[in-house]
Every structure is written in C-alpha cells, then in structure tokens.
Amino acid sequence: MAKADAASLDEAGEGEESGLKSALGHTRPRTYEELRAVLASGTIHFPKRLRQVAIFLWQHPDDVALGTIVQVAEQAGVQPSTLVRFAKSFGFSGFSEFQSLFKDHVKGTWPEGRAREVEPAATEETRASLHFLSGMIGAARTSLDRIGETIDVASFEAMVTLLAEADLIYLVGSKRAFPVVTYLSLTLSQQGVRNVLVDNVGSTAFDQIGCIGRRDGLLAVSFSPYNSITPDLVRVAHERDAGIVAITDSTFSPLIPLARHSIEVIEADFAGFRSLAASLSVGMALVHGVAARRAARGRGSD
Known part of the structure; x- marks a missing residue:
C-alpha cells in the first residue's frame, strides 16, 4: 500500500x-x-x-x-x-x-499429516514438485471438507429449482471461474439441457447475453477480487428480470445483491495457488439436480 x-x-x-x-x-x-x-x-x-x-x-x-x-x-x-x-x-x-x-x-480442525516418502534418488526439483502436489491435494481436501460442512441446503435446492424451470440457462464466469462454467456448460449439454456459455470470444459477451429474458436462468461464478466482467454481465440479466443464481466466495461479492440465491464456496490455497475442487463439485451437483428435476418432469431438452 x-x-x-x-x-x-x-x-x-x-x-x-x-x-x-x-x-x-x-x-x-x-x-x-x-x-x-x-x-x-x-x-x-x-x-x-x-x-x-x-x-x-x-x-x-x-x-x-x-x-x-x-x-x-x-x-x-x-x-x-x-x-x-x-x-x-x-x-x-x-x-x-x-x-x-x-x-x-x-484449533484441532487440521487432519494429521502423513509424510510421503520420496525416492532418495529424486532430484530437488522432483521433491519440490511432489511437495507442491501434496500441498495442493491438502488445499483441495480442505475446500471440499468445508463445503461439505457448510453448504446451505435450502439455497442449493432453490438454485436447482430455478435453473430446472428456466427456458434457457446462461453461464457466466471469467478468469479463474471460466474453467468452472465451461465444464458446467459441457455437462449440461451432455444431459440434454439447453444452455449458453457466455465466453466473450471476440469481445461479444454483452451481445451473447443480449437476448436473455425473464423466463431464462443465469448461473454466475465469481471469486474475489471481483474485478472481472462478470458483475457487469449479471447486472444486464438482473435488469431484464432473469432468474440469477451464483456461486461466489464471500458475502461481499457484488453478485450477492443481484442473485436470487447463492452458495458460498471458499477454495483453500497453497503457495498462492488455488484449486477449483469445491467449486466444480458444487457446480456438478447443480447440473445433476437440474437434469434429474427436468427428467422427472418429462421436460428433457425443451
């Protein structure tokens, strides 16, 4: 500073x-x-x-x-x-x-670590890489344990309901969140659920979301420091009265006042790097819930 x-x-x-x-x-x-x-x-x-x-x-x-x-x-x-x-x-x-x-x-919340033996002949670079791998695995476990203990079940249920009833699902996320929404778009398509991945190719994000309406749903994913294009795109959807749900990482996220429902996912980090294990797990659970709900109602891909 x-x-x-x-x-x-x-x-x-x-x-x-x-x-x-x-x-x-x-x-x-x-x-x-x-x-x-x-x-x-x-x-x-x-x-x-x-x-x-x-x-x-x-x-x-x-x-x-x-x-x-x-x-x-x-x-x-x-x-x-x-x-x-x-x-x-x-x-x-x-x-x-x-x-x-x-x-x-x-206090008392950390699992006891187990030292992993490395071949004596391993190079310093290999040892460092394995140490990093162990650290990332630990961070992913921490993230998954946390979301397993703290997930808001009522919010999760409401998000599934909103997305299952939407005519078309838009997915918005950029930078670190982009891999999450990209994979969710793929899995929704594999389940026969129509969706639009707002990928901003050719700087067309606002055009891609331009036809969203009140019968559509939008799933936004955003993590701090919240300096991406995502909040601006979500505001467009909010102005058009679309159903908005969010996966984000704190009550201070700009998505919170715009979304009807949200789930907080905090990814632990190691050496300045964060996994996306918990975010992807929550997203995949939403996809599973939406597909199951639509199948039960006989909507399929309509």
Whole structure:
C-alpha cells in the first residue's frame, strides 16, 4: 500500500471505528462464528481498505490464525496498522486479541499429516514438485471438507429449482471461474439441457447475453477480487428480470445483491495457488439436480 493511502486511512480511522462500533452496539464478537454473523449481516459498510481486510478474514481464517500481523497484512494487501484498526473497531485491544477468535476456530480442525516418502534418488526439483502436489491435494481436501460442512441446503435446492424451470440457462464466469462454467456448460449439454456459455470470444459477451429474458436462468461464478466482467454481465440479466443464481466466495461479492440465491464456496490455497475442487463439485451437483428435476418432469431438452 502506498504511504499516501496509509496516511489517508489513518486520518479516517477514528470515524470508521466509531461507525463500526455503533453498528455492533459496542458488543464485540466472542467467537469466529459471531464475527462472521456480524460481517454477513449487512449492517456494516466498510471503506475500501477495511472491506479488503474483511474479505480476506472471511476467506482465510487459517492464515489469520497462524500468521503474524506482518504476514497477514502482506497477504491481505494492507498495512499492519489497518489490521489493528479493524480489530479495535470490533472492541479488541489489538490484533493479537482479535486473532484469538481465529486460533480458537481452527484449533484441532487440521487432519494429521502423513509424510510421503520420496525416492532418495529424486532430484530437488522432483521433491519440490511432489511437495507442491501434496500441498495442493491438502488445499483441495480442505475446500471440499468445508463445503461439505457448510453448504446451505435450502439455497442449493432453490438454485436447482430455478435453473430446472428456466427456458434457457446462461453461464457466466471469467478468469479463474471460466474453467468452472465451461465444464458446467459441457455437462449440461451432455444431459440434454439447453444452455449458453457466455465466453466473450471476440469481445461479444454483452451481445451473447443480449437476448436473455425473464423466463431464462443465469448461473454466475465469481471469486474475489471481483474485478472481472462478470458483475457487469449479471447486472444486464438482473435488469431484464432473469432468474440469477451464483456461486461466489464471500458475502461481499457484488453478485450477492443481484442473485436470487447463492452458495458460498471458499477454495483453500497453497503457495498462492488455488484449486477449483469445491467449486466444480458444487457446480456438478447443480447440473445433476437440474437434469434429474427436468427428467422427472418429462421436460428433457425443451
């Protein structure tokens, strides 16, 4: 962060802290779950940098629990002083006391690791690659375990219903989310469900979605930092009263106020890389549900 940004934030800090405390009723969260409930309530409107902190804390509780204030600040892309101000805004004396919420949350949740033996003759490059593979497998397992424990069943059911009843399903996702919607489009087609993959080939995304109407459904997938074309495309569908559902990774996603229903999927990362295991699993479950629902109603590909 530039020094000018940090200085500007420091000047605004006292007002921000007062506003947040007011929204919280001066009662600080006692657990990580209470903190998430407050963040998800929509009662707090964060300025840019504090919102950036909130998104990082929401998505990476393990990193917050294990890291130093300097490490967490670097990963979140802010200054350590911003983390301290964020913590104080919730009634804590500083970041260390605030961090205890995350330490208590993750305590005892990690599976015991097993060392994988590597052939003694393996090169350093091979050892490094196998270490990376092990890390990615662990991150995928963490993501899958999390979604298995936290998925909102009611939202999932509502998403299946909306998409199953849609005349035509549009799929929107770009950058890291693009492989997800591409595979979902393929599997929908294999199940005889008509769909349109908005792939933006030739910069035609807005033309591709231009015929969407209120009898159509749209499945959007988007992950932070939410700087892709996806939210703009979803707004077009929203203006045309199409049924919108979303797979996204936090309550701060711009898709949340536009979608009728959504599922939160947080992918764990390793060494800065994230798998798409949980996102693909949720997406495939939606495809299965839509195909089964349509088959039961005898709609097939109509």
